[in-house]
Amino acid sequence: MRIYTVGGAVRDGLLGLPVKDRDHVVVGATPQQMQALGYRAVGRDFPVFLHPETHEEYALARTERKTAPGYHGFAFHAAPDVTLEQDLARRDLTINAIAQHEDGSLVDPYHGRDDIAQRLFRHVSEAFVEDPVRILRVARFAARFADFSVAPETNALMQRMVDDGEVDALVPERVWQELSRGLMEQRPSRMFEVLRACGALKRILPELDALWGVPQPEKHHPEIDTGVHVMLVVDWAASQGHALPIRFAALLHDLGKGSTPADEWPRHHGHEARSVKLAEQVCARLKVPSECRDLALITAREHGNVGRAFEMRPTTLVTLFGRCDAFRKPQRFVDMLRAAECDHRGRTGFEQRPFPQAAYLEGALKAAQDIDAGAVAKQFQAQPQKIQDAIHAARSDKVAAFVALHRPASA
Incomplete structure (x- = not known):
């Protein structure tokens, strides 16, 4: 029996990166031998075992054969006579097909170290096409x-x-x-x-692919191309360490521009509503989790309004908060503001430009929250049909006081 560390742990070690998870391949062993040594079987499709102490994964060396379309269509063969080279041959990239023996020596039959040095992703074999x-x-x-x-x-x-x-x-x-x-x-x-x-x-996300080649007004988008803009936006979101829902919202926020008729370019009137419909389409098709879906839809609909925040009257701001369900879910509203800021900064030359609208709207929301809605409702017990309007008015008064102090004079 011979044990090797394989895959990402070896690759990352060679790149000088922290190694988080270690996977191992065992050559020349049977499932019975592994269990006799205290390893616990967990593999469903092929023999994989957890180490009794470290709980790291140890898989028996195996080969695989394509039997049907898609990534599930494989038959696996694991036996003591399967060699390390055969096991490594079924892997995707050469940089992931390097093994390290327990004594530290490397086995690199497909020249993964050379491709690491050249910074290349290269497939190991024609079997790549099977998955x-x-x-x-x-x-x-x-x-x-x-x-x-x-x-x-x-x-x-x-x-x-x-x-x-x-x-x-x-x-x-x-x-x-x-x-x-x-x-x-x-x-x-x-x-x-x-x-x-x-x-x-184009096959996986045609709604996103349609953005490249679609121009935008150069005054607001020096990068001009909508696809280029969206890539700048998601990279800005990543540079700020934002969570997945914000990054996903940044990705989908401008989908509607891909469906603007060419004779209307570079303007994109009404693209927000189209973006919402296309984002809904993407989320339904990919079965996106609700947290990511909901933020993406709100951002697609409202990111333009966030940019126009200083132009809005207090009562319109309160309507915006209500439309975004911000009183019940204030953190989601703040996350939408972060995604809108990514949209603003994801433009050539705009990376360091201030975006005071985000802090302004966050402050206005806090002001609107500073009323006792229950107390207002109690005043109108005899006229319940007036309760919502009364709460809206009370919130608008609070926001008006905030706006008077914080809206820039130039707005």
Whole structure:
């Protein structure tokens, strides 16, 4: 029996990065031997065991064979005669197909160290085409390792997979899993760059893919291209360390511009309403969690209003708060303001420009919250139909006092 550390732990160690999780492959062993040593079996499709003390995963060396479309269509073979090289051959990229023995020596049959040195994502073998999830993984790795590029032959292979319809076999849950993980990396835009280059973005997120080549007014968007703008927005969100719901909202906020008739370019009147409909479409198709979906829809609808905050009357501001359910869910409203700030700063030359609208609206909301709605309602017990209007008026008075003190004189 020989045990090796494999995959990301070896790769990250060679890159000088912190190693978080360690996976191991065991060559020359049977399930019975593993259990006799105290390992606990957890694998459903193939033999995987947890170490009795560290609880790290140990998988028996295996080969795999494609049996059906999609990423579930595989048959696995694990036996003591499966070699380490055979196990490594089924992996996606050469940089993930390096093994390290317990004595520290490396086994690198597919020259992964060379590709690390050259900062290249290169497929191990033609078997890459058998699993469409690998396209998403390469794109996600590009977001994590921003100085790596996809080898031309690997991009050609991914293009072939798209053309052959392999990407269409991906289930929504897996697409969302990989996209959400990629959004949380340091440069999310790289993920979408890789997906566009091989044609996969048009199949996975056609609503987003439609944004490239769509112009915007240069005065407000020096980068002009809407797709470029959205990538700047998500990268700004990442640079600020924002949570996934904010990053996802940043990604979807301008989808409606992709459906603006060309004869109306570069203006995009009414794009917010179209953005909401398209964002709903994306969220339903990918089965996006409600926290991410709800913030994305609110941001798509209201990000323009946030930018116009100083122009709004106090009563209109209170209506905005109500429409966003901000009195019940104030943190979600604040998160929407963060996403709107990403929209503002995600423009060429705007990165350091102030965005006082966010703090202004947050302060106005706190002012509106500073009334006793129950006490107001009690005053109108005999006229319940007037309660909502009375609460709205009381909140508007509080916001008016705040506006008088905090709205810029130039607004």
